[in-house]
Amino acid sequence: MKLLFINGPNANLYGLDPSGTYGQETFPDIAARCHRKAATLGVELDFRQSQDEGEIITWIQQARGHAQGVIINAAGLSYTSIAIMDALLSFDGPVIEVHMSNIHRREPFRNKTYTAKAAVGSICGLGPHGYELAIQAMVNLCRT
Template sequence: MRLLFINGPNANLYGLDPSGTYGRETFGDIAARCQRKAASLDAELDFRQSQDEGEIITWIQQARGVMQGVIINAAGLSYTSIAVMDALLTFDGPVIEVHMSNIHRREPFRNKTYTSKAAVGSICGLGPLGYELAIQAMVDLCRT
């Protein structure tokens, strides 16, 4: 089973935010956690991050017919990118949206995401654990 996990703009700064909104674990630490989780479930995980909306859209399009599922934390693009949503809607497998923070307890503009329109489910507010839960959920979805 092959899964694509996309992280959007500024996710590479996890663990470096002085406010602590996204926790203390670095992006590299989170990537390693996710790789371990996927391996424990006999899944291959392609874990990526980009600052570029176009690159993210290209990755989603390239995943068609190759990956069984897409997990995405589009970060700031979650609230602004209809183009990312449209790409996700054309993916032929399940999509799960994940956010480190609880977007519903933050600024009002973060309460609604375009990416959720393409997702079978969303996980938010659980930090890196949410990433691992998204991987577990995706493997379960793809195996049924």
């Protein structure tokens, strides 16, 4: 089983944000944590990050027929990108949305995401642990 895990703009700065909103773990640490989780579940994980909306859309389109599930933290694009939502809706497997912070406790504009409209479920506010939970949940969805 192959899963695609997409991270959007500024995710590469996790652990470096002085506000502490996204915790202390760096992006490479989170990537390593996710790869370890996938390995324990016996699945291949393609873990990516991009600052570019178009590149993210291309990755989603290319995943059709190659990945069994997509996990996405589109970051700031979650609130603005109808194009990413449309790409996710065209994917031929389940989609899970994940966010490091609790988007419902933040600014009002963060309370609704376009990516959630394409997802079977969303996980937010659990930091890097939420990423691991998303991988576990996706494996469960794909194996049933």
